[in-house]
Amino acid sequence: MSYTYTSEIAAAQAAIDEYGAAMVIQRGGPTGTSYPCFGLIASYTAIERATSAIQWTDRKVWIASADLPIVPDPEQDQAIFTNQVDNIPAGTPLRIVTTGSISPGGIPILFELQVRR
Secondary structure, eight states, X not given: OOOOOHHHHHHHHHHHHHHOEEEEEEESSTTSEEEEEEEEEEEOOHHHHHTSSOOTTOEEEEEEGGXXXXXXXXXXXXXXXXXXXXXXXXXXXXXXXXXXXXXXXXXXXXXXXXXXX
């Protein structure tokens, strides 16, 4: 019997729905496919910035895996918030620099994106 992490997935989804903002992952440029979701945007800490290639304007975005039918791909996707968040104007395409996930037991709960203007 394996653990499905259903309650953890639901908790991540509920927190991002409550505190996050509407956005889309745009695959294939402006005429490509849009995947609506909610994302929670945050700044990197000084320690995170000092120990990696994170630039001053980079932000991290968390998306619940249950909210997105694809795995974000830096090579072909952009993140776009539909309203202004964190001094980023609505509709501004953000380049996805890196992606990661929180995936205990190989089951994705959250996607974490490093985004850049």
